[in-house]
Structures are given as C-alpha cells and as structure tokens.
Amino acid sequence: xxxxxxxxxxxxxxxxxxxxxxxxxxxxxxxxxxxxxxxxxxxxxxxxxxxxxxxxxxxxxxxxxxxxxxxxxxxxxxxxxxxxxxxxxxxxxxxxxxxxxxxxxxxxxxxxxxxxxxxxxxxxxxxxxxxxxxxxxxxxxxxxxxxxxxxxxxxxxxxxxxxxxxxxxxxxxxxxxxxxxxxxxxxxxxxxxxxxxxxxxxxxxxxxxxxxxxxxxxxxxxxxxxxxxxxxxxxxxxxxxxxxxxxxxxxxx
Amino acid sequence: xxxxxxxxxxxxxxxxxxxxxxxxxxxxxxxxxxxxxxxxxxxxxxxxxxxxxxxxxxxxxxxxxxxxxxxxxxxxxxxxxxxxxxxxxxxxxxxxxxxxxxxxxxxxxxxxxxxxxxxxxxxxxxxxxxxxxxxxxxxxxxxxxxxxxxxxxxxxxxxxxxxxxxxxxxxxxxxxxxxxxxxxxxxxxxxxxxxxxxxxxxxxxxxxxxxxxxxxxxxxxxxxxxxxxxxxxxxxxxxxxxxxxxxxxxxxxxxxxxxxxxx
Numbered sequence: 197x198x199x200x201x202x203x204x205x206x207x208x209x210x211x212x213x214x215x216x217x218x219x220x221x222x223x224x225x226x227x228x229x230x231x232x233x234x235x236x237x238x239x240x241x242x243x244x245x246x247x248x249x250x251x252x253x254x255x256x257x258x259x260x261x262x263x264x265x266x267x268x269x270x271x272x273x274x275x276x277x278x279x280x281x282x283x284x285x286x287x288x289x290x291x292x293x294x295x296x297x298x299x300x301x302x303x304x305x306x307x308x309x310x311x312x313x314x315x316x317x318x319x320x321x322x323x324x325x326x327x328x329x330x331x332x333x334x335x336x337x338x339x340x341x342x343x344x345x346x347x348x349x350x351x352x353x354x355x356x357x358x359x360x361x362x363x364x365x366x367x368x369x370x371x372x373x374x375x376x377x378x379x380x381x382x383x384x385x386x387x388x389x390x391x392x393x394x395x396x397x398x399x400x401x402x403x404x405x406x407x408x409x410x411x412x413x414x415x416x417x418x419x420x421x422x423x424x425x426x427x428x429x430x431x432x433x434x435x436x437x438x439x440x441x442x443x444x445x446x447x448x449x
Numbered sequence: 450x451x452x453x454x455x456x457x458x459x460x461x462x463x464x465x466x467x468x469x470x471x472x473x474x475x476x477x478x479x480x481x482x483x484x485x486x487x488x489x490x491x492x493x494x495x496x497x498x499x500x501x502x503x504x505x506x507x508x509x510x511x512x513x514x515x516x517x518x519x520x521x522x523x524x525x526x527x528x529x530x531x532x533x534x535x536x537x538x539x540x541x542x543x544x545x546x547x548x549x550x551x552x553x554x555x556x557x558x559x560x561x562x563x564x565x566x567x568x569x570x571x572x573x574x575x576x577x578x579x580x581x582x583x584x585x586x587x588x589x590x591x592x593x594x595x596x597x598x599x600x601x602x603x604x605x606x607x608x609x610x611x612x613x614x615x616x617x618x619x620x621x622x623x624x625x626x627x628x629x630x631x632x633x634x635x636x637x638x639x640x641x642x643x644x645x646x647x648x649x650x651x652x653x654x655x656x657x658x659x660x661x662x663x664x665x666x667x668x669x670x671x672x673x674x675x676x677x678x679x680x681x682x683x684x685x686x687x688x689x690x691x692x693x694x695x696x697x698x699x700x701x702x703x704x705x706x707x708x709x710x711x712x
Binding site: 203204208276380384430433 | 451452455456458460462468469470471473474477519520523535538541543544545546547548549550552553554555556557562587588591642648649650651652655656668669670672673684685688691692695696698699702703
C-alpha cells in the first residue's frame with residue numbers, strides 16, 4: 197500500500213506543492229498584485245460567468261436528454277446513447293477545431309461566432325455534455341414509476357408530476373453532474389484555445405491567461421492565478437457537495 | 450405533444466452541438482479527396498507525432514493501470530492513516546486545469562525548479578522532453594482505473610477472498626484467482642477511459658513539451674500547430690485520425706461499460 201501512496205505523492209501531491217510554494221513565495225503583496233491585475237480579473241470573471249451558464253444549461257438539457265434516452269422510444273436511440281460519450285473520448289483540441297469548422301469564419305452554416313464569448317460558451321458546453329446526462333440516466337432508470345402513476349390517477353398534470361415527484365428524485369444526481377461539469381469548465385483549455393481567439397479582456401479565460409503567463413516566463417504570476425483557480429474550484433465543489441447532502445437528508449426526513 | 454417537444458429539443462441540441470460539427474470536420478478533411486489528406490498524415494512530422502502519442506500512452510496507461518488496481522484495493526480493503534486524503538487526491542486530477550498540471554511539472558523539473566538542477570546534473574532532461582510529457586499524461590489520466598474498480602470491489606465483498614485464504618491460498622494466489630477475475634471488466638473499462646485521456650491530452654502536454662516540431666510534438670499538438678500555420682488540410686486530417694481513435698474508444702466503451710443495474 198506504500199507503493200500506491202508513494203506513487204500518488206510523487207505524481208499528484210509534489211507537483212501541487214510546488215505550485216502552492218511558488219505562489220506563496222511571492223508574498224502577500226506580490227500575490228495580490230498578480231491576482232488583482234485587470235487582465236487576470238477579467239479572465240477569471242469571464243471563466244466564472246461562462247462556467248455558471250454552462251452548469252445551468254447542462255442541468256436543463258442534460259436532464260431532457262437523459263429523459264428522452266430512458267423514457268422515450270425512437271429509432272436510432274442506441275446510436276444517440278453511444279455518441280453522448282464522444283466529447284469525453286474526443287481530444288479537446290479536436291473538439292475546438294470541430295466547433296470552429298462549423299461555427300467559424302469558413303463555416304458552411306453561415307454562422308460565425310469565432311473569437312466571441314459565445315464561442316467560449318459553445319466550447320465548454322461541448323466538453324461538459326456527458327456529465328449531467330450520465331449521472332441522471334441511471335437514477336431515472338431505477339426510478340419507480342408507481343409514484344408517478346399514483347399522482348396521475350389522482351389527477352396531477354404531467355408538469356406537476358415532474359415538479360413534485362420526478363425532479364426531487366433526480367435533483368441530487370443533477371447536482372453531482374453539475375459539479376463535474378463546473379470542475380471541467382472552469383479549468384478547460386484545449387477546446388477554448390482555437391475558437392476563442394484568446395483576446396485579453398474579451399474572450400481570454402483563466403487557463404489561457406495562466407498559459408500566457410507561463411509562456412512569457414512569469415511562473416510566479418501563473419502559480420498565483422492557479423492557486424486562485426484551485427481555491428474557487430474547491431470552494432464551489434464543496435458548496436455543491438454540501439447542498440447535495442443537505443437536500444438528500446431533507447428528502448428522507 | 451410533450452413527447453415530441455422534448456424529443457425535438459434534446460435531439461436538436463445534440464445535432465447542433467455534437468453531430469453536425471464532427472460531421473463537418475470529416476467532410477473538410479476529405480474535401481479535396483483522400484489523397485491530400487493521406488499525404489498530410491504521412492509527413493515525417495505527422496508520423497513522428499503519431500508515434501510519440503502512442504509511445505506516451507504505452508507508458509502512462511500500464512503505469513496507471515497497475516497503480517489503479519493497487520490503489521483501489523488499498524482504498525476498499527485496507528485501513529490506514531490518511532485514507533481519506535488518498536481518496537480525495539485520486540479525484541484531484543479531474544478538478545484541475547491541465548495548464549496548472551503542466552505548470553506544476555515545470556516548477557518541479559524546469560530551470561530553477563525543485564529538482565531542476567538535480568536532473569540536469571544527472572544529464573536527464575525532463576521538461577521539454579519525453580519524461581515530462583509522460584509525467585503530465587500520467588497525472589491527468591490517473592483517476593479512471595481507480596474510480597471504475599472501487600465500486601466493483603465494494604460490491605463483491607470479501608467472502609470469497611476470505612474463503613480462499615482459509616483454504617491456504619497465498620495473498621498473490623487469492624488476487625490472481627479470486628479478485629482479478631471479478632474486477633477484470635471494471636479494469637478493462639478503466640483502461641479504455643485512461644487510454645482515451647492519454648491519447649487526447651493537450652493542455653498539460655502543451656505546457657511541458659516546448660512544442661518542438663518533429664521532436665516533442667504529439668498528435669494533438671500537431672493539430673494545433675498545423676492549424677496555426679494555416680495548413681487546414683493537415684490540421685483536419687490529423688484531427689480525423691484522433692477522431693477515429695475516439696470513435697474506437699466509444700466502441701470499446703460500449704463493450705466494456707458496466708451495466709447500470711449491477712453498479
């Protein structure tokens with residue numbers, strides 16, 4: 197078991213320690229100077245706003261798609277189910293290139309969103325597509341339909357049934373999926389780098405900003421911004437985890 | 450009515466976001482026929498990028514598979530101090546930006562890094578060379594085998610293993626005859642996910658590789674480099690190679706996917 201711990205320390209813990217140490221070495225004023233730089237603040241703000249939007253869209257569309265995969269029957273359903281995992285299997289740079297090809301300057305659809313914030317949103321929606329679907333799907337499969345049938349026989353409409361019976365049961369799973377999507381969205385790099393154009397103050401996300409710092413030899417700045425990104429990620433994941441635990445406990449009480 | 454609305458909404462979303470863009474890339478790659486696309490992926494640089502991608506995966510995947518199985522057994526079957534920390538650390542790579550991962554290895558093994566002078570004194574180049582790219586790939590693809598094997602180990606329980614050791618089997622025999630056969634599908638699924646991540650990693654590798662064409666360029670970096678030099682056929686052709694690897698991964702995933710009911 198020592199082997200596993202040693203491997204983990206060497207591969208994961210030590211590199212992280214190096215980033216934190218580098219950020220801490222610049223001192224409080226140095227750290228603050230880097231983090232409060234307008235370009236860094238703008239990148240972080242964009243990343244957070246778009247990640248939250250991605251979570252909201254995924255919560256709705258992920259649930260809809262999980263629903264039609266479990267409760268609906270249509271030809272080609274198996275194929276649709278199989279391609280859901282494509283964004284996971286497809287390298288991020290290829291994901292960015294595919295979106296740029298269709299929705300970019302030379303795209304056949306006549307729509308050009310390249311180098312806009314919409315492009316960032318699109319790229320993040322692409323790479324986070326599977327998370328909510330794949331967490332909601334198994335719960336929906338196991339959900340007993342007795343309650344829904346009972347509600348229907350008591351005269352509840354389909355919207356009331358969804359809101360009162362299905363949704364509360366799915367909510368913890370949706371939250372888990374959203375947490376995974378958020379963690380992915382906030383640090384995403386490969387899919388954004390081509391389509392967003394990385395324009396400072398406009399379409400530059402936090403990970404691209406960190407990349408720029410590294411390329412210009414400012415490792416301390418990159419480390420400071422990385423630490424901020426890490427703290428935000430863990431804060432949000434912790435909050436979602438707490439909310440999830442709280443709602444599940446509430447249901448059973 | 451409802452049914453049609455939901456179906457249209459869900460399938461429309463998937464078509465716009467997923468099916469149409471991927472379809473267009475295939476169309477663009479073969480726009481000028483198969484010849485130019487084939488020429489683009491068989492240039493020496495492209496072939497070297499392909500070779501390097503496969504080489505890195507061939508090191509990272511077995512390493513993470515062995516670690517994944519050992520670590521899963523440790524998490525489920527053993528009690529040791531710091532188990533909670535180990536459990537959390539395993540999931541960490543999923544929550545980290547790949548760029549931060551790359552930065553971390555630069556700060557460890559790069560010039561002025563913690564081990565920077567030690568490795569250069571010993572004539573080893575880690576950063577901007579193969580070892581750094583392998584380390585970064587191992588980092589980002591680390592969680593998958595562990596996460597697939599842990600729930601299966603929990604579910605099968607310890608009765609058979611205990612019976613085997615009561616009957617005089619050594620720990621190694623118990624592992625080979627009892628544990629391994631019951632977790633093999635989970636391991637296989639984890640290996641597929643690990644391989645997909647290893648072949649497709651871009652951000653972390655991009656930071657530690659130094660982008661030396663024909664030397665430290667993987668297939669994903671090659672796609673970017675070709676695109677930035679306006680060689681669209683080259684970029685699309687290499688992207689199609691990666692997309693076909695991804696579709697192969699999807700097929701393997703549907704074969705090995707754990708059945709929802711048994712999870």
